[in-house]
Amino acid sequence: MARPTGSMIRSYADDLRLFPTAAKRIGLVVLLAAYLLVPYLINDTWASVLSLAGVVAIGAIGLNLLTGYTGQPSLGTAAFIGLGAFVAGYYGGGRFADGIGYDFNLFVYLLIAIVAGGAVGVLIGLPALRLRGNYLVIVTLGLVFVALYVWKKWTTFTGGNEGSAMPVKADLNLGFWSIDFLKPTVFGKELGSKQGLMYLAWGFVIVTALLVKNIVRTRPGRALQAVRDRDVAAEVVGVSLFRYKVSAFAISSAIAALAGVLYGLYLGYLTPDETSLGLVLSIQFLAVIVVGGIGTIYGSVLGALFVGALPTLIREFVPDNWNLPILGWPIVTSDASATGFSKGALATIIYALLIIVFLVFEPRGLAGIWRRIQAYFRTWPFSY
Amino acid sequence: MTKFFSLLADGVALGAVYALVALGFVVIFRATGVINFAQGGLVIFGAFLVYQAQNTWDWFGGGSTWPGFIASALFAIVCVAAIGAAFESLVLRRMIGQPIFAIILITIGLFLLVEPITTTIWHNPPGGIETPWGTQTVSVGDVNILQVNIATVVLGALVMGGFFLLFQYTKVGVGMRATAVDQEAALAQGISVRRIFALSWAIAGAVAVVAGMMLAGGAGPAPGLSVSLGLIALRAFPAIILGGLDSPVGAVVGGLIIGVAEVMAKGYIPDLIPALGPEFGDIVPYLIMLLVLLVRPFGLFGTPEVRRV
Numbered sequence: 001m002a003r004p005t006g007s008m009i010r011s012y013a014d015d016l017r018l019f020p021t022a023a024k025r026i027g028l029v030v031l032l033a034a035y036l037l038v039p040y041l042i043n044d045t046w047a048s049v050l051s052l053a054g055v056v057a058i059g060a061i062g063l064n065l066l067t068g069y070t071g072q073p074s075l076g077t078a079a080f081i082g083l084g085a086f087v088a089g090y091y092g093g094g095r096f097a098d099g100i101g102y103d104f105n106l107f108v109y110l111l112i113a114i115v116a117g118g119a120v121g122v123l124i125g126l127p128a129l130r131l132r133g134n135y136l137v138i139v140t141l142g143l144v145f146v147a148l149y150v151w152k153k154w155t156t157f158t159g160g161n162e163g164s165a166m167p168v169k170a171d172l173n174l175g176f177w178s179i180d181f182l183k184p185t186v187f188g189k190e191l192g193s194k195q196g197l198m199y200l201a202w203g204f205v206i207v208t209a210l211l212v213k214n215i216v217r218t219r220p221g222r223a224l225q226a227v228r229d230r231d232v233a234a235e236v237v238g239v240s241l242f243r244y245k246v247s248a249f250a251i252s253s254a255i256a257a258l259a260g261v262l263y264g265l266y267l268g269y270l271t272p273d274e275t276s277l278g279l280v281l282s283i284q285f286l287a288v289i290v291v292g293g294i295g296t297i298y299g300s301v302l303g304a305l306f307v308g309a310l311p312t313l314i315r316e317f318v319p320d321n322w323n324l325p326i327l328g329w330p331i332v333t334s335d336a337s338a339t340g341f342s343k344g345a346l347a348t349i350i351y352a353l354l355i356i357v358f359l360v361f362e363p364r365g366l367a368g369i370w371r372r373i374q375a376y377f378r379t380w381p382f383s384y
Numbered sequence: 385m386t387k388f389f390s391l392l393a394d395g396v397a398l399g400a401v402y403a404l405v406a407l408g409f410v411v412i413f414r415a416t417g418v419i420n421f422a423q424g425g426l427v428i429f430g431a432f433l434v435y436q437a438q439n440t441w442d443w444f445g446g447g448s449t450w451p452g453f454i455a456s457a458l459f460a461i462v463c464v465a466a467i468g469a470a471f472e473s474l475v476l477r478r479m480i481g482q483p484i485f486a487i488i489l490i491t492i493g494l495f496l497l498v499e500p501i502t503t504t505i506w507h508n509p510p511g512g513i514e515t516p517w518g519t520q521t522v523s524v525g526d527v528n529i530l531q532v533n534i535a536t537v538v539l540g541a542l543v544m545g546g547f548f549l550l551f552q553y554t555k556v557g558v559g560m561r562a563t564a565v566d567q568e569a570a571l572a573q574g575i576s577v578r579r580i581f582a583l584s585w586a587i588a589g590a591v592a593v594v595a596g597m598m599l600a601g602g603a604g605p606a607p608g609l610s611v612s613l614g615l616i617a618l619r620a621f622p623a624i625i626l627g628g629l630d631s632p633v634g635a636v637v638g639g640l641i642i643g644v645a646e647v648m649a650k651g652y653i654p655d656l657i658p659a660l661g662p663e664f665g666d667i668v669p670y671l672i673m674l675l676v677l678l679v680r681p682f683g684l685f686g687t688p689e690v691r692r693v
Contacts, residue, residue, distance in 0.1 A: 073485045127674065130681050134419045134629065137488055138621045139677060142670030149667045153660070274615070283492055290489060345500030355493035359486050360478050 016217060035206070039198040040186055045316050047194035049309045054201030055262045056308030060288040060300035061208045062255025067286070068295035069216050070248040071228030076124065076140035078281040079147035080117050080253045084260020085166065085270050086151065086158045087113040092167030094264075095159065106170040106181065110261055117257025118250045125249030129242060144279050151272030163271030166264040170200060182265065194266075201262050208255055209297050215251070216297075224248055280348065284308075287355050293367025302366040307354060311347045318343060389527040391651040392644065397533035397598075399643025400540030404595035405620035406627065406635035407547060408588035414564040414630050415584035417484070418476065421491040423592055424617030425498030426464055430593030431600045432502050433460035434513050435609055448514045457597060461590045468589030469582040477581070499611045509609050515601040536598040543594055544636055551632070560584065564630070592617075619646070619666075622673035628686020637684065642669045 009015050019025045039047060059077060066072050089095060091112050093103035104112075124143060128136055151158045158164050170181040179185075184196035215221050223244050226234035235241050264270055270277075284307070292303020321340075322332040333340030341349065358365055405423055412420045437443050437456035444452035471494060479487050517531035551557040562570040563580045571577050599616060600609050623642045627634025650665030682688045 067485070071485070073488065127678055131677060134484060134488070135625065135677060135681065137419065137421075137485075138625060139674065141618065141621065142667075142673055146667050146670055149663055152663065274612075279615075279618075280496070283496060286489060286492070290486075341500060341504050345504055348496055348500045352493045352496035355496070356475060356490055359482075359490050359493075360475060363482065363486060 018213065018217075035199075035202050039191065039195040040189070042195070044192050044194055047192065047198055049312045049316070051194050051197040051201050052266055052312055053304045053309040054198060054205050055259055055266055056285070056288055057205045057301045057304035058201065058208050058262065059256050059259035059285050060292065060304050060308070061205070061212050061297055062252045062259065063285050064289045064295065064297065064300045065212050065215065065224075065255070066248050066252035068289060069221065069228060070224045070245065071231075072128065072245065072248065073137050073286075074140045074252070075137055075279065075282045075286070076143040076147075076253075077256050077285040078277050078279065079143050080120070080256035081260035081263055081281060082147055082151055082270075082272065082277040083117055083120060084113040084257035084262075085264030085267070086164060086272075087116055087257070088261040088264040089159070089164035089166050089270065090157055092261075093169070094165040094167050100156065106167075106172050109167070110258065113257045113261045114254045117260070118254035120257075121250040121253025122246055124253065125246040128249060129245055140282075141279070144277075144282055148272055148274070148277060151277065158272055161271070161273075163269060166268050166270060170196070170265055197262070197266055200265075204258060204262065205301065208258070209301065212251075212255075213297050220244065220247070283355075284351060287351050289365075291354050291358050291365050293365030294363075296365075296367040298370075299365050299367030302370070306366060307351065310350060311344070314343050314347050314350075318346070386527055387651065389525075390529065391647050393527070393529045393533050395644030395647035396640060397530075397536040397643070398647055399640035400537045401595050401598050401639075402620045402623045402643045403636045403639025404540055404543060404591050404598070405617050406623040406639045407544065407632060408591040408595075409620065409624050410627075410630065410632050410635045411547075411560075411584050411591070412588050413624075414632075415560055416472075416476070416581050418487050418491065419484075419629075420585075420588065421488060422471075422494035422498070423588065423620070424614035425495040426468060426589050426592035427596040427599070427617040428498050428502055428611055428614045429467070429596075430460045430464045430589070431513060431596035431609055431613055432506050433463050434593070434597050435506065435509060435600075438514055439509070448516055450516050453514070453516050457593065460593045460597070464589040464593045465586035466589075468585035468592075472582050472585040473578070476585075477578070495614065499614065502611060506609070512609055513597055513601040515597075532598070532601060539594060539598065543591060544632075547632060556580075556583065619669045622669035622676075624683070625673045626676050626683055628683030630687055631683070631685035634683055634685030642672060645669070645672060 014020065019028055038050070042050070059081065063074065063077055066074055088109050090101040091104050091109040092106070093101065095101050096103040124140070128139065131139060152161055154160075168182065172179050172181070181196040181200040182193040184191050184199065186199075216224065223234065223239045226237070226239050227241060227244055231241060267276075288303040288307055289300055290303070291307050292301070293299025318332055320332070321330070323330050330340035332343060332346060362368055364371070405427060408423050408426070409420055412418055412423075434456045437459045438452060442452075443455045443459075475490060475494075476487065479490060515532060515535070517535055520531045521528040522531055522534065523529075549557075551561060559570065559575040560580055560583070562573065562575055563577050567577050570580075595617070596613060599613055619642065620639065623638035624635055625638070626641060627636070627638030646665050646668050649668040650662050653660050653664045654662045676683065
């Protein structure tokens with residue numbers, strides 16, 4: 001008796017299935033096992049790289065909902081990251097020792113950040129209703145600078161130019177079980193803060209990925225994609241532009257604020273300036289979704305692993321002074337007056353080149369490459 | 385009143401620079417439909433190339449002499465125009481037909497490249513660009529006006545006048561306008577659209593150099609050379625939004641309004657509302673832009689967009 005193969009879609013229910021094939025279900029189990037085990041096994045350097053990648057993946061999934069699925073390009077991510085981080089600093093007890101703010105536990109300040117991010121997202125989404133493409137990019141560009149100004153001036157909330165310490169604990173107490181993600185004890189072994197952050201960040205990657213996947217594979221998601229493809233046509237067939245554009249902004253901004261809280265926990269201390277919360281941070285998130293694949297969720301995660309971890313990888317693994325083999329050209333130098341790139345400059349150049357190269361040669365990103373590999377093996381030996 | 389007039393002079397000069405940068409945006413947008421985020425990068429690169437010719441190679445005794453100043457400016461204009469045209473024909477040409485968002489992102493990528501490259505080559509030089517007029521001033525009544533401000537406005541007016549003549553009376557200019565209206569129709573009339581695209585980028589690059597020189601020169605609005613020139617150039621975005629994305633006149637008017645508003649805010653806000661501080665001036669352009677977009681999304685002089693299904 002012949003059985004249909006997994007990739008055959010015969011009904012709407014088939015189309016909706018999250019994990020249609022056995023291979024995907026096995027993959028899910030492997031990934032979950034990796035989620036539980038990897039932080040337990042790796043050293044601090046890799047934990048630092050991977051926890052940052054997790055934080056970036058969360059923000060990228062949110063941005064992908066807005067840019068990839070709804071077609072609203074946004075440079076405003078840095079503003080929401082900043083919002084989330086400063087909410088964590090103020091409500092999570094970062095400056096409680098100085099008598100400022102509150103000392104709530106993890107899920108309270110996460111909730112405050114998500115609600116605040118969503119509310120500001122609605123505020124941004126309302127004017128964005130009248131704007132498309134080009135104009136929206138410029139408005140969200142303005143948002144980054146306005147937000148930076150607000151962070152610098154709103155001293156009670158952000159610490160002004162000096163910046164704000166971030167919470168020293170990310171604790172959760174359920175009565176029968178409690179954990180502090182910055183000082184976790186797993187299987188009786190005490191882990192470092194970056195390992196704990198890995199559990200927290202990748203846990204939220206799973207949550208946000210499921211949330212966004214569930215949005216985009218059902219009716220609201222099809223409405224969002226209709227808005228992306230031709231907004232006037234979408235409106236004609238009964239999609240409320242107001243409702244879907246504003247919700248996309250709200251959800252995406254709330255997710256970005258959530259990523260901001262984790263980013264704050266990762267950094268430990270945040271000053272509002274051009275280098276930490278400026279335009280470049282926003283561009284990095286765009287780079288992640290472009291390299292990963294616009295309009296795919298696993299692409300955002302791949303992109304985050306690939307480029308989100310780049311600055312940390314360069315900082316940790318590229319030697320301070322490195323010349324090109326054979327030719328001997330100085331590539332990396334720690335001496336500011338010598339020839340050669342600083343590590344920060346090198347990371348920025350790689351970002352920029354990745355954006356350009358991927359958009360020109362592989363607009364579907366890593367997800368597109370992965371799909372081609374899958375198609376090759378599925379149709380083997382008749383693949384071409 | 386003295387303060388008002390000296391601020392006005394500063395504001396008009398800054399506005400002239402914004403207008404120049406904005407003109408670069410508009411030229412590219414009209415011809416190719418691309419919003420060029422890299423314009424700020426071209427401004428930075430142009431200013432640094434002028435510096436290279438003046439200080440490192442010391443042409444004709446550096447930038448404080450007229451021959452040195454003009455030679456270095458021409459050198460930078462040629463280089464940056466070539467870079468702009470090359471980027472268009474090597475990278476952006478492949479992107480024709482792709483979503484606007486992707487093309488914008490590519491120009492953002494180019495913008496991102498400029499900063500690390502310039503800091504690596506020139507290491508944040510201490511001096512700025514030298515100009516023949518330096519920090520000298522002219523007294524009009526009891527107002528002292530920096531000569532650099534006058535020079536900026538005069539040069540800006542010359543460039544804009546040149547634009548007008550080019551668009552209105554030359555074959556190339558007519559070709560650019562035709563391409564802006566309808567690319568296929570222009571092709572059918574024997575206009576090389578490719579050449580127009582590359583030329584638009586070259587012109588935008590050349591204008592960016594003039595803007596960068598005036599920004600970073602002597603006692604200009606942002607004396608000294610640094611990559612923050614690019615951030616200043618980004619404030620020309622509000623100018624084109626205010627004026628309308630596809631209108632050269634709008635670019636000039638928008639640039640002047642934004643420049644004056646920014647300088648006035650920097651001059652008066654710290655006294656009137658101390659809590660806002662002088663940095664408030666930096667975000668005034670963006671706030672104006674937001675207001676304009678809510679009222680007239682296509683700007684003061686822009687063409688309203690017709691949306692079809």
